[in-house]
Amino acid sequence: MAQSTTDEAGGAEDDALLQAVADGDMRAARALSERHLARVLAHAGHLLGNAAEAEDVAQEAMLRLWRIAPDWMPGRARVSTWLYRVVANLCTDQLRRRRGIALDDVPEPADERPDVEAEMHRATRARALGHALMRLPERQRQAVVLRHLDGLGNARIAQIMEISVDAVESLLARGKRTLSSDLLDQREELGLHDG
């Protein structure tokens, strides 16, 4: 993936925006929110399996970003990397406070006409994956979400999780093996078939 140049440019832009936020520039705060809030929210949603809790985590992560803005050192770390770490830590705290498996609240489609069957299958798969992810050990879940839902490369994941690339690959392999066996076993129950 030849993303490094784009990433570097994006990282430098984030640094400049964060400096502006530290000077009280609200337009910079809006720009940073538009760049990162969706990703932060989606990541929290995948780690927690609960939309309401994900919103709380996303808001808290952005608040911590505003607080650290005056002390942010440009070039030392990427804003996105920092946010991923903060979200992971907040989700860990949230999961400790919570018991059991979080309920995914992808809404059930009310309409069962044949032309929305594909939509139903998609919602069912998303919900099933959410439950299966919650049954994974936390680090495996984080690695799988970063790789397959956030679309990051292994090197970036290694940076975010502060582990080696080999360790990332190991987490991914184990996580996906567990997910495969878990989800494919449920296929019949879920009414999902090949094709």
Place this chain on the structure above:
Amino acid sequence: MMGEQSDIGKRPEMELETYFAAARDTAPVPDAALLGRVLMDAGRVRLPWHRRLVRRWREMRAAMGGAPAMAALGCALVVGLWLGVARPDGVALIAANVVGGDDAAVMVDVMAGDAFASLEGAF
């Protein structure tokens, strides 16, 4: 045979990818309310004093009309300082005339005699 086996090995991977795709498509998206709360938090964060000074300066500058207004103000400041420090020759005179002081300091001859005579119809 080998092709079939590698296909079989790939099927779980491909099938898992359909689940990942579904999850990506249904990921929560921030609404206006969440964005509003995040921005409100940004506005409420207490900055260090030197950052607050920068913010106040920016707000004042914007209220006064931006960079052109500040440039004009800057020029006026420089001229005023120069007048006060350098005290060019005419300044004391003008100051006395404007502020009031010695009424006899300024005498301007406008040929009053001829003017008076003209009013009286001499010309």
